[in-house]
Amino acid sequence: MPTSSNERRGDPNVAVLLTWFLPGAGHLYVGRTALGLLVLVLIEGLYALGWFLADGRTFEYLDPELRGPFATLLTPEAGNLGALLLHLKSSGFGASEPMPFPGAMLLGGYLTSLSGVLNLFVAAHVHLCARTVRAPSPSARNPALLLACAWLVPGLGHWLQGRRLRGTLVFVLLAGLFVVGTGLAAGTNLSRERHFYYWSGQFLLGAPSVLFEFFAGHPRVTGELRWVDVGLLYACMAGLLNVLAMLDVCGVAEKRWFEAAPSAAEPAKEPASSEVPA
Incomplete structure (x- = not known):
């Protein structure tokens, strides 16, 4: 800055x-x-x-x-x-x-x-x-950086802000929702070719969606998937809910950022003089 x-x-x-x-x-x-x-x-x-x-x-x-x-x-x-x-x-x-x-x-x-x-x-x-x-003071974390962390790993932005309980809950709930959705969809949600818009939504979950696709690949569909629509909804919803978590991180981060920044109307502090008055 x-x-x-x-x-x-x-x-x-x-x-x-x-x-x-x-x-x-x-x-x-x-x-x-x-x-x-x-x-x-x-x-x-x-x-x-x-x-x-x-x-x-x-x-x-x-x-x-x-x-x-x-x-x-x-x-x-x-x-x-x-x-x-x-x-x-x-x-x-x-x-x-x-x-x-x-x-x-x-x-x-x-x-x-x-x-x-x-x-x-x-x-x-x-x-x-x-x-x-x-x-602000060098100890203040930039809100944009915390926002990026909140996208990369759900809950990480909260964790870095010291709100560790909330961060843990965000990660467990959103990652859990994504895992359940992926299971119900039999992994078909991991393919952008199959489900273009659902994939776009779950990409907002960050690393979990990327890593799942990297390791699970694109499994073949060999039969009817009864719960595929529910699975697609759950996996996509996890990414969309992460946007709300990111907004929460950003709001708190900006509040702390401007609280740590001196006001424009506040005069700069002069260093204390070492001279002893006569």
């Missing part, structure tokens, strides 16, 4: 909007040039690499009847709107004729999804930058 400056850095909402369209643009707007350029390279680099690995065919997973101008707004990639729009303009929904998927299709989809989610944390950070006049 920049240190003492009473000048306004810019409108926080404008900074967020700029970041949504182009990662790093919001930081350039508020004067954080180096960080803005770094964010631009990392976030857009992730999306570009995913796009390349999947040959631009990530959204080919969508059934033809679901494809439309707003069909991709419920995907993690929507967090990086500029890249998403460019993706749709250049590649659309993939090949017009049936073709084998690229070997790295799965990894490519993960990278573009990760780019969108990470850009949301970048937007939270730049919004905070624009509102912070003076940096």
